[in-house]
Amino acid sequence: MDFSFSYGYGSSDEISSAFDYATPSRVSSLLRSPPQPKKVAPRITGKRIRIVSPGENLNEIGGEISLQAKLFAQLKDEWREAVAYSSSPTEMAMHPAYQRIIGMGREALPFIFAELKASPFWWFWALRAITGHDPVDASMKGRLELMSKAWLQWWELNKDQ
Incomplete structure (x- = not known):
């Protein structure tokens, strides 16, 4: 070998x-x-x-999924399963798996935005915590599709910075 x-x-x-x-x-x-x-x-x-x-780019290296991608997927699945029936944004954001995703920092952003693009979900707290930005207007608050769209537009403009 x-x-x-x-x-x-x-x-x-x-x-x-x-x-x-x-x-x-x-x-x-x-x-x-x-x-x-x-x-x-x-x-x-x-x-x-x-x-x-x-x-x-941490998503793939040499055609194989990186350790960060595997960790993100594991934490995301754990979090989504735990909060599937929750309507509390605080409960969703304070879940230990979600907090570990935030702890991944900027390395988590490509994974979060890929998730957001595929299926809008409540990633906004993590995005604000990691990036320090909030592109969502007050008129969009609580409207998942509009909030997701605003964040995806922000990502397209800022992902190379």
Whole structure:
């Protein structure tokens, strides 16, 4: 079985470590305590380890679903199941899974907006908490479709910032 380790900022070709072809036991030890530069997070996909800069597209890497995408999906499912019959915005927003999604910060935004586009739901509290913005006019409050549309328009204008 061939394992490899890439270490870089962006593409794995930019910076490569001495561990390009590591043994499974070496990879295992690297997974326990990988060397990391400041402000980057390890991303494990299949047999490769990539160091990914914050803000890089986290939805898919190399055709495989990222760990953040899996975590988001798990938390979203837990939250939606728990609040399916709730009409209280506070109860929805204070659910532990929803709070963990907010804790993911800007990394959660592409996932939240994909959800919002596919099926409007009450993501607005999280969006305000993460972005610090609220593009919803007072006349739209409580109107799920209009609120979703306002946020999706905001995302199209601001997603590259």
